[in-house]
Amino acid sequence: MTIVLPLLSYEGDKFDRNKDLQNIAVSTILSLATIDPASFKTVLGQMEAKQRIVLEALLRSALGGRQREKTTEQVKPSISLRLDFASIE
Numbered sequence: 367m368t369i370v371l372p373l374l375s376y377e378g379d380k381f382d383r384n385k386d387l388q389n390i391a392v393s394t395i396l397s398l399a400t401i402d403p404a405s406f407k408t409v410l411g412q413m414e415a416k417q418r419i420v421l422e423a424l425l426r427s428a429l430g431g432r433q434r435e436k437t438t439e440q441v442k443p444s445i446s447l448r449l450d451f452a453s454i455e
Contacts, residue, residue, distance in 0.1 A: 367398050367409050374424070375417035392428040395421065 374391050399406045410418055 367402070367405055368412075370394065370398065371406075371409050371421065372413055372417055375413065375420040388424065388428055392425060395425065 374395060410421075413421075
């Protein structure tokens with residue numbers, strides 16, 4: 367992980383040109399983050415700010431469209447409020 371994350375941040379500009387490569391990089395980053403979150407945070411903390419910004423931009427560009435799709439959907443409440451309080455004493 368100490369080698370992979372900085373390597374992906376150095377190659378970040380190449381991902382803008384190739385969507386397949388971008389998808390592989392994003393899935394790799396997310397799988398590393400889910401396998402060992404503590405190590406992932408440690409490695410990110412040791413990286414330079416510029417490297418972290420590149421990784422963040424990569425993730426935002428790849429996942430941004432999915433997030434917008436989820437937020438634009440109208441979600442109905444799963445519970446209903448009771449408006450008749452006459453039975454409460």
